[in-house]
Amino acid sequence: MNEQLIITTSPHFKHPTTTQRIMLDVLIALSPAVIASVIIHGWYALVMIAVTTLFAVGSEFIFNICVKKTQTISDLSSAVTGVLLALNLPTSTEIWQCAVGAIFAIVVVKCLFGGIGKNFANPAITARVLMLLAFAEVAGGQLGGNPFVEGSHADLIAGATPLVNIDKLSPEMFFKVTPSIPEMLLGLRAGAIGEGCIVALVLGGIYLIVRRVIKWEVPVAFIGTVYLLSWLITGNALLALYYILSGGLFIGAIFMATDYSTTPLNRLGKLVFAIGAGLLTVLIRFFGNYPEGVSFAILIMNILSPYIEKLCAKRPFGGAKNEK
Amino acid sequence: MFWFGFLGNTHIPHRKNTAGMAAEKIAPPGEVLLPMSQHIGAPATPIVKVGDEVKVGQKIAEASGYVSSPIYASVSGKVSKIESYLRPDGRTVPAIRIVSDGEMTLSDDITPPEVNDLESLVRAVRESGLVGLGGAGFPTAVKLEGVKKAKIDTVIINGAECEPYITSDTRTMLEESDLIKEGIDTLKKYLPDVRSFIFGIEKNKPECIKKLKELFALDEAVRVATLPSLYPQGGEKVIIYNTTMRVVPEGKLPSDVGCIVMNVTSLAFMAKYLKTGIPLVERSITVDGSAIKNPKNLVAPIGTPIRALIEAVGGLTEEGGKVIFGGPMMGQAACSLDEPITKTTGAITALSIKESTEPPVTDCIHCGRCVEACPVFLNPTVFSHALGLEGKDERVARLEEAKLGLCMECGCCSYVCPANRPLVQNNRIGKAEIREYKAHLIELAKAKEGR
Ligand code: SF4
Ligand code: SF4
Numbered sequence: 001m002n003e004q005l006i007i008t009t010s011p012h013f014k015h016p017t018t019t020q021r022i023m024l025d026v027l028i029a030l031s032p033a034v035i036a037s038v039i040i041h042g043w044y045a046l047v048m049i050a051v052t053t054l055f056a057v058g059s060e061f062i063f064n065i066c067v068k069k070t071q072t073i074s075d076l077s078s079a080v081t082g083v084l085l086a087l088n089l090p091t092s093t094e095i096w097q098c099a100v101g102a103i104f105a106i107v108v109v110k111c112l113f114g115g116i117g118k119n120f121a122n123p124a125i126t127a128r129v130l131m132l133l134a135f136a137e138v139a140g141g142q143l144g145g146n147p148f149v150e151g152s153h154a155d156l157i158a159g160a161t162p163l164v165n166i167d168k169l170s171p172e173m174f175f176k177v178t179p180s181i182p183e184m185l186l187g188l189r190a191g192a193i194g195e196g197c198i199v200a201l202v203l204g205g206i207y208l209i210v211r212r213v214i215k216w217e218v219p220v221a222f223i224g225t226v227y228l229l230s231w232l233i234t235g236n237a238l239l240a241l242y243y244i245l246s247g248g249l250f251i252g253a254i255f256m257a258t259d260y261s262t263t264p265l266n267r268l269g270k271l272v273f274a275i276g277a278g279l280l281t282v283l284i285r286f287f288g289n290y291p292e293g294v295s296f297a298i299l300i301m302n303i304l305s306p307y308i309e310k311l312c313a314k315r316p317f318g319g320a321k322n323e324k
Numbered sequence: 325m326f327w328f329g330f331l332g333n334t335h336i337p338h339r340k341n342t343a344g345m346a347a348e349k350i351a352p353p354g355e356v357l358l359p360m361s362q363h364i365g366a367p368a369t370p371i372v373k374v375g376d377e378v379k380v381g382q383k384i385a386e387a388s389g390y391v392s393s394p395i396y397a398s399v400s401g402k403v404s405k406i407e408s409y410l411r412p413d414g415r416t417v418p419a420i421r422i423v424s425d426g427e428m429t430l431s432d433d434i435t436p437p438e439v440n441d442l443e444s445l446v447r448a449v450r451e452s453g454l455v456g457l458g459g460a461g462f463p464t465a466v467k468l469e470g471v472k473k474a475k476i477d478t479v480i481i482n483g484a485e486c487e488p489y490i491t492s493d494t495r496t497m498l499e500e501s502d503l504i505k506e507g508i509d510t511l512k513k514y515l516p517d518v519r520s521f522i523f524g525i526e527k528n529k530p531e532c533i534k535k536l537k538e539l540f541a542l543d544e545a546v547r548v549a550t551l552p553s554l555y556p557q558g559g560e561k562v563i564i565y566n567t568t569m570r571v572v573p574e575g576k577l578p579s580d581v582g583c584i585v586m587n588v589t590s591l592a593f594m595a596k597y598l599k600t601g602i603p604l605v606e607r608s609i610t611v612d613g614s615a616i617k618n619p620k621n622l623v624a625p626i627g628t629p630i631r632a633l634i635e636a637v638g639g640l641t642e643e644g645g646k647v648i649f650g651g652p653m654m655g656q657a658a659c660s661l662d663e664p665i666t667k668t669t670g671a672i673t674a675l676s677i678k679e680s681t682e683p684p685v686t687d688c689i690h691c692g693r694c695v696e697a698c699p700v701f702l703n704p705t706v707f708s709h710a711l712g713l714e715g716k717d718e719r720v721a722r723l724e725e726a727k728l729g730l731c732m733e734c735g736c737c738s739y740v741c742p743a744n745r746p747l748v749q750n751n752r753i754g755k756a757e758i759r760e761y762k763a764h765l766i767e768l769a770k771a772k773e774g775r
Contacts, residue, residue: 005645005646005657005658005660005661006645006646006657006677006681007646007657007659008646008657008680008682009656009657009749010648010652010653010655010656010657010733010735011652011653011654011735011748012646012648012652012657012675012679012680013336013337013652013653013739014682014683014738014739014744015739015740015741015742017693017740017742018742018743019686019689022689022691022742075686077689114687116686116687117688117743118687118690260690260691261690264692265690265691265695265703265705266695266696266703267692267696313703314701316701316702316730317565317571317699317700317701318561318571318572318573318576319574319701319727319730320575
């Protein structure tokens with residue numbers, strides 16, 4: 001018999017899930033939204049997704065070379081960031097803006113903080129918010145005179161995202177000029193390319209829950225909080241439905257509020273995070289002067305995440321109190 | 325503080341391939357190696373010399389302290405060497421090598437012990453060489469004696485057998501249920517304060533649960549608790565909580581909450597010893613794993629080299645993998661096939677090269693899987709982080725604040741980590757650091773006094 005044995009310490013078994021597999025699952029979960037975005041918003045959407053993904057992965061690759069770090073792009077997390085970023089942008093975004101956003105997300109928000117797991121703010125969201133502030137095309141969120149859009153389904157859609165309308169109109173008028181609920185569910189409306197198609201997003205969300213990548217309570221609590229509070233404030237259950245279906249709530253709740261690095265480790269903390277983000281979303285939407293609060297809400301919660309994590313940690317089983 | 329439901333949260337593969345296989349006795353090995361430390365506590369002291377003739381069941385080493393255990397010759401033959409043996413955990417202890425004469429002649433001194441009260445029961449159990457056969461190796465007599473110091477009202481019989489592959493306890497429950505019953509009767513007789521006996525068995529062993537339930541159907545004091553198939557049900561604190569809802573506080577023992585936990589095979593052995601007087605010289609052992617051709621349950625003399633066991637099951641399918649004392653979750657990898665099994669080896673697990681090769685360690689992605697997996701609600705990332713701190717004081721303070729002492733090294737955290745972080749491995753390093761630090765403090769204090 002061969003005497004050479006492999007010697008390591010226990011445990012000798014490993015769960016098959018790896019970081020790469022998790023990120024692959026997220027990419028799979030995003031694919032319905034990607035397909036929907038191309039159907040609804042045309043080929044330009046695909047170009048945007050390709051560009052952000054390419055630049056996200058590429059900038060991580062180059063960054064790692066520059067700082068002489070072992071290559072990490074095979075964990076697919078930068079690809080996830082790239083796809084997510086594009087899905088959060090409207091077709092009015094220029095190609096070069098997509099590229100700048102992706103580079104910013106990866107280099108400044110992720111890599112400079114030490115890479116995967118160490119960044120405190122969600123790269124895709126931070127980049128999106130920055131782009132909203134910096135580029136008028138992104139902020140507009142409208143389907144503009146972009147050459148790629150012509151002839152696509154997007155032409156059918158009445159101008160603005162419903163949230164803009166809600167502010168200006170009485171409820172009666174509002175229901176007349178905005179897309180119907182089925183249209184909202186399918187994503188036949190303006191806005192970022194990936195945020196509209198609720199059906200596709202929920203499909204992806206269910207996949208992630210089944211694969212145990214995310215906890216079901218996070219999107220449910222996030223969206224539920226927004227729904228309940230919107231209902232409370234408007235007094236109109238149907239209108240509240242519009243509130244949750246419009247803007248980036250579903251994509252935010254399913255794909256961003258469940259990001260590992262930027263949310264608490266423990267399950268209770270994740271729940272608190274989700275409820276907090278829902279609360280902030282409603283506050284920003286109704287009382288801030290900005291119609292879309294999801295990104296800001298998640299960003300603010302990102303900053304609070306370490307504190308939530310500490311407060312929500314379970315007491316070790318049988319552990320005595322630490323005297324201070 | 326309340327906890328809901330059961331402790332333990334990790335699904336691991338069961339692979340109880342051998343659950344239906346009765347244990348077979350192996351042919352006497354050519355030689356055995358008996359390390360003096362096969363238990364928790366002080367190593368035993370050899371009382372034989374090189375060249376001595378020994379017989380099966382003859383005492384060859386004396387317990388050398390309160391927490392210690394004697395060791396008996398497991399084959400008949402000649403003591404060929406007293407050497408030093410490097411245990412898989414890195415400690416070096418003396419070990420007695422016996423070349424077998426192949427006869428397995430029983431020693432003439434063997435007589436059933438006389439037991440008529442707790443005192444004599446404890447003495448008998450101590451003499452039997454019995455230690456926790458589930459793998460912990462804590463001398464059983466010391467546990468039983470705890471009854472004198474603390475009010476024990478519950479005895480938990482651990483039949484969880486939560487590791488993959490291992491079925492030696494399963495076989496005990498199925499084949500030696502009479503001994504189990506006798507063992508319970510003995511404990512009832514000499515531990516009158518104990519009001520309940522609870523068997524904790526994972527629900528992946530329905531035959532065992534059924535068998536024991538039938539066996540004790542008329543006995544009010546005995547309860548068979550079905551535990552979820554979630555690792556680590558066999559952990560002492562876990563099984564105590566999951567069967568009695570009692571929480572063993574930090575730094576306390578099970579006896580402080582009125583419990584004794586005993587492995588089911590230990591219980592059966594105790595009953596057998598009281599009948600026959602044959603001390604702990606052999607044990608049942610599962611030989612399985614992805615690199616084992618025909619997995620089997622064997623009964624082998626303690627001290628048998630792994631090689632003999634593997635040969636007895638038809639060899640390995642593939643060489644160069646990993647061979648583990650115990651199961652894959654908590655077992656220790658053997659350095660060579662010449663290493664002997666000890667009292668606490670319930671299984672030999674041989675893994676294929678593929679299963680022995682670990683994926684690369686990557687950065688923590690802060691996913692929280694380890695936190696959720698930890699059966700005692702620790703946050704393993706904190707320990708690993710603390711180890712990176714500058715300054716020993718700070719490191720130790722942070723480790724203690726985060727309750728590293730509560731870690732039972734079950735390995736759930738490392739098992740689930742998608743980045744393959746060495747979490748439990750770091751915890752062991754951390755524990756060693758705390759030990760060293762404390763020893764250092766004591767030395768400093770002593771030096772001060774001396775001045
Ligand atoms: S090894 Fe320790 S820290 Fe890790 S899961 Fe087990 S008890 Fe928790
Ligand atoms: S399971 Fe691994 S990757 Fe996840 S938080 Fe724990 S250490 Fe980090």
